[in-house]
Every structure is written in C-alpha cells, then in structure tokens.
Amino acid sequence: MSTVTRQLKLGAFMRPVSIHTGAWRYPGAWRDANFNFTRLKYLAQRLEQGRFDAFFMADHLAVLNMPMEALRRSHTVTSFEPFTLLSALAQHTTHLGLVATASTTFEEPFHIARRFASLDHLSEGRAGWNIVTTSNPDAARNFGLETHVEHADRYARAREFYDVVTGLWDTWADDAFVRDAASGDYFDPERLHVLGHAGPHFSVRGPLHIARPVQGWPVIVQAGASEAGRQLAAETAEVVFAAHGTLEEGQRFHADVKGRMRSLGRDPDHLKILPGAFVVVADTVDEARAIRARLDALVHYDSAISSLSVALGSDVSHLDPDGPLPDSLPESNASKSGRERVMALARRENLTVRQLAQRLGGYAGLSFVGTPRSIADEMQQWLETDAADGFNVMFPWLPGGLDAFVDKLVPELQARGLLRREYEGTTLRENLGLPRPQNRFFAPRS
C-alpha cells in the first residue's frame, strides 16, 4: 500500500491501564498495573517505542460509583494522582506527551494553571490538560457539597476557568527573564502582565509565579459529547477524546465539530479527534477473539448482570445465563438507542445472556479485535473516511496486550505510512502538528 501523508495520532488511555474490568485477572497480567510505578514506567517507555503521541490519564475525584459487590472487584480503587505520576514519568521518557485530567468543578484555576505550567517545564513541553467537568455526586461529597451543580452552569464555569488558566499562562512574555547579573534585574517589569480577572465564577488577580510554559500553553484536550461539550471543544480544544461505537457515528461527530470550528474561523487541522478504541491484536482473528472471550469470562457475573440490567433498563438477573436474550423485553425508561444497541450486539455475535453481560461489564465500546493487518485496515478506514484523526487506545491487559500492540500492530501501521517512525519534534504540540499559541498580552519582540 502506498505511503499516505496523513497519519494516525495515538493516545494511550490510563486510569485504569486497562479499561477492561477483568484485565487484572488475566493469566500473566500484572495485577497491580494501576498502582505500581515500575509497571507504569514500563508502559510509558513501551508507548514511546511505539511512537505514541501521548499517555492520557483519566481521573476521578472519588472512588467510582458502584455497589460494594462490584467495587470490591474493581482495580480502579487505588491509583496515583495525575500530576505527581506524570511528573515522575516525565523523568523516564523523552518524547511521550503527558495528558492529565483536571476538573474545573472542584479545583481552583490558579492551582491548575501553576501545576500544568510546572509539568510542562519539567517535561520540556509535553504536558496536556484534559478539561473535564465533574458530575459524580460522590465527588461533590468529598468537597463539602451535598448537591451537584447543574450541567449548563458546569460548562459556563468550565469556559471561564479555561479563560483564567490560559490568561495566567500568559503572565510572562517568553523573554521576560533577563537575569542580568550586572544590573541586578532578574526580569523586565514591562514583560509581566497582572491578569486581574473578575468574572461570575472566579476572581483571580495573578500574576502566576512561574514562567510561561514551554509550549506556550499545554495542549488543550476535551471529551464532552453533549451540545455544550461540542461547542466548548470547537472553541478551545486541540484534542478530543471521543466515544463512538461505529464508523458512521465517528463521521457525524467529526463533521459536526470540525464544521463548528470552521464557523468560528478555526483551522480544523488544529483539532485532533481520537475515539477511544479497545484493541486486541493477535496473529489470527480467531486467537484475538479467544483472548477477548477469555477476558470477558473473567468479569464477575454479579457485576456483569447488574451492568446488563442497567443498560436494558430492566432486571434480567432471573434469565438463564447460558440462554439467549429474549427478543422482547418489558418497556423501560432506559435510553432507547442504548437498549437497541445492546440487543443488536447480542444478535450479531450470537451471545448468551452471560456473554452479553460480561461484554458490557468488561468493555462494550469501539473495539478492534483481529490481526495487525485487519486492525490496520480498520484504522486506515476511520482515518481516510474522516471518522477519526487517530485513536485513544485501551489495552486488554498489561503487559501482554500492550506488547502485542507495540510489537505486532505498530510495525504494520508504520509500513503503511500510517504512523511515524520517528517523532517529528520534542514537544507534544510539535508531534501533534499544533501551533504554539501567541501570548495574548505580548507580541514577540521585534
């Protein structure tokens, strides 16, 4: 196949390192992969060998909301905190982007601006900020709030939060620090801007007491799929982590968000849309499917059947686990499209109730399960039909699922010209092909 000029951008999802709830039980898997720094260092270094753009750390401000019978089986309950982990990983890598999730709901913009600037300096320009709003009521209760802020207000707050943070990053001109030992001037006061922000949600004076980040601003990442989320992404995001089940959904989202960017006068190439993808690669399709079936079988049935009942909006725990899902189920107020998608999945793959439940309890989103060639075909199709600019990859388990991706799939993608052989630059922006933002308060000195 001929070399293509457009290439896939690859993120690697973490927290947990495998989204699949059975991953830690897989034979040979590192059971403590989420919480042993040695394992995470291995992960980061392998990602760099595989020429990934970024390590993407999701985050939560509470133990995940689930009943104790499911929670006790979850490998997500202990995890490093993103800023500390990524600063440590920066010391063991040289090109990998380091994206931390930070909530605009329970944080202060001054702290967030400072921490990302510090991470960007410590990593020499590899930081990214995944801006999220937090809707988990258990998180609210960790910060003294009993009820949760409304969706619309969360987004208005998020937008103002972003304005304050980016304004604080621009406190100092890039050339502010003259450090002139002879005169005694450490900086040039003309190259310092005091923000003085006063808005409906935040009042923040500044200045920020850290130099402008290496990248100007760390890369801005978002994941919101709602109307408000898409608009915020079109206005501000440079990477979007999306969740699409099908190519057509990907195409619709891609066209919508990039269209919004054009309306706003933004270059659509300055935003990379990366759907999450669970990737199981093996030498044959049958082997890959067997790995997935084995993984799914490790999802505890109690957790699995309750996931299925939630998805269908109907208690199905009385059904025969080894029989098929009935063609009709009682009406419910569960999302109709979600319910139909689940029922279609059962029919398409001819799954028993148990298998379907374990699929949902493991990972039921976009998956590529096959050989290096079949998966490269699928990824190429997503790229070439404008359904994605790349993927945010989820590995089935560590280290085997990761190793298979890097050792088998990456060479195939590189041979097709779909993935870089060497990094283009040293910063995350350079590798993603994103411009360095101008300082809004200071033009470069002529």
Added chain:
Amino acid sequence: MSTVTRQLKLGAFMRPVSIHTGAWRYPGAWRDANFNFTRLKYLAQRLEQGRFDAFFMADHLAVLNMPMEALRRSHTVTSFEPFTLLSALAQHTTHLGLVATASTTFEEPFHIARRFASLDHLSEGRAGWNIVTTSNPDAARNFGLETHVEHADRYARAREFYDVVTGLWDTWADDAFVRDAASGDYFDPERLHVLGHAGPHFSVRGPLHIARPVQGWPVIVQAGASEAGRQLAAETAEVVFAAHGTLEEGQRFHADVKGRMRSLGRDPDHLKILPGAFVVVADTVDEARAIRARLDALVHYDSAISSLSVALGSDVSHLDPDGPLPDSLPESNASKSGRERVMALARRENLTVRQLAQRLGGYAGLSFVGTPRSIADEMQQWLETDAADGFNVMFPWLPGGLDAFVDKLVPELQARGLLRREYEGTTLRENLGLPRPQNRFFAPRS
C-alpha cells in the same frame, strides 16, 4: 573528639535554593538555579551524597509581596510547583526526604491527602508535609477572596484540615488489597473505612482512592512560632522548622515545645526541631567572611535600604550609606526588640549603613560563617545544649556554596560522629527515627 550518639538531622531549604537575594548574581552562580531542573537535580543528588535527611520546599501562593523595584531583582518570581517538582526529583534520588509545603488556607483536604499519598508511594516513603496557613493577602486575591481569614480561625481550620487528611490516609488498612485473581476480589471491603467527616470547616466523605502511604502518614512538618503554632506543633508535628537568631532563643523554644509534648503525653524524641541556618564554609574564617561580604554587596541598595527602613520603623534612606548608623533614631511603632537587634548587629560587626542594609536585604537570620571546624563546633554546641536537633540549611549560592558544605563541612561532621555516614533506612521516617503511625481505624491483622 569522641563519637556522640545523638546526631544532627539536616534539611535543605529551597524556594529559593539560596534565601540570599544576591545569590544569583554571585560570580559563577547558576542564575537560573530556582528554575532549571538540571540544577535542582544536581542539588538533590549532592544533598544525598551529604547524607541530608530532606529537601524542604517552601511555597507561596502568589508572587512575593514587595514593591516592583525590589521584585524585579528577585530570583523567586518563577519556581516549580512543589508536588510536580518533588515527584520528578524522587526519580533521581533514593534516600532523600522530599518535604512539600501545602497551605491549609487555600486548598482542599481531599486533594492534599491524595497528592501526598501519591508522592509518598512514588518516592517509596520519602514524603513530608509542611503544614502552613497562608496570611499573604496577595494569595487571597488569587483565590477570589478580598479580605483574609483571621489568625485564630486559620489555625482552627489548619487543625481540622490535619484531622481530615490523616483520617483519609487511614482509609485503607495496609493489607486491604488482596488482589485474589481466583475469587475476583481486588480488596477486602472489611479493610476499607469511609471517613464521613463533618466539622465546622470541612465536610469530607471519603474514601480516599489511593492506598495508605508507605510511611503510614507522610512526615508532618511545621514552622509556626506563635502560641497557636507552637501548640499545633506540640500536638501534631514531627519536624519543626524554626527561626532563631541565637542559641538562647533556640534553647527556650526547644524547652517550650518539648515541654508541651510531655504534657500531652508525646515522646519529645518524636519531634525534631531544625532552626534555619545560613552556612558559609571556607578554608579560613576570613575567606568565609569575605564571601559573605561579597554576597551582601550584590544586594541592590534600593531594595536593601527599604528593608532597613522597615526593620527600624523609620525612613533611613537619607543617611550616608558609607557612614555608621546613628546611635539614636526617632521613636517608631516597629517591634522594639527587632529594632534593637538590628542596631546591636550594626555595632557588633561595625557595619556601615550600606552594609547593614545589604545584610538585612540578603539574609539576617542565624548564620554560621567560618571553617569546617568552627561551624562543626557551633552546630555541636546547639545540639548538645538542646537548642536544636539539627538544622534546615540555606546555602549562599549554587553550586559553589552547596559544594563547600558537602565537600568540606560534611566530612568534619561525620568525623565527629555528628552526622550519619550511611542512611539508617530508606524512608524519611526511618532516617529521622520517627515511628510509623498506627492506622486509627484498623489494628494490624493478628
């Protein structure tokens, strides 16, 4: 001299790496020492060679309060953020304690508990928390507050903050994570405690979503010298960073705080009092004094004379810089003892107005300026007369002032048995000789 059993504990103060405002201008000094990770890595690794207990990072939540004419000459205006910096330094050291300052005034206990736990895991048990309250009004304005909380309320809040954070650290029993692949149990629900704190300042449910720190709790550090600060230290601190001008002040403070501990039933050995000390070591006393004079001369006179006017409570900018300070000055509402101390210093060292001003503008607190032998004598006296358990060292400049300490003074201290030759353990607690706190909710399993 015979080997003593009690040894000095040594911290190294940072932020800035040299407290002396002229340090960055010293010939051969790294002008960017506060903000170049390569320099800080060198510092941390040298401290470890010198068998220091800990790297202590002060912190501020705003640019330091000073007029622009002084600020423009300050090397403190750009600095890394503590958690990100210390997590990175943890990757380049193996025994050095890593103490971060975190404010109880503008932070949330859930975030702080989580970040210190993460740093403690990433450093394998080397984290310490310097608990401060923040009184800088410029910091308040970075967090939407125009007026500042009262001193007494700041301390009540600090105490409750400490209770919440330590309670969150005890969320999980040390043996909670069973990771039993066969049964599918990742943890034992009986070994999880949900805090459910509801108090006057904070309402925090928990659980914390990170395992109990390696040290049980990171080491608790404090610096408050007020009545409320001493009491909080006696109740909770394991290290106190003190600021004493004289041996007698050190003895009084030591006796007071350790007496309070006895009254509370705490073992006085479980708190180490480390006065800050600015140390200039050279082969002769004259050479050491010349280094200090040269450093002081690099403090800009405009900044220096305004420091002196503040200290004396009287504008002295009209005086002849090269003449002596007059014996009498107009009455003022400056602290009488502070004013007398400054005047006594001028008389004792026969300083001109300029020299006195530059001393205050540089560093006027406790200093040891001399040879390895003379400084070891002084440190030994402080240790043996119960004025200190060690020191929080401030270097005159980097790298030379640091190198002189490690290469000249450390061997002299070791030869006298005043400083370890090898670390006692791998955690900060082990090296400081502090017990690992019991989990308040779980006894060890029998």
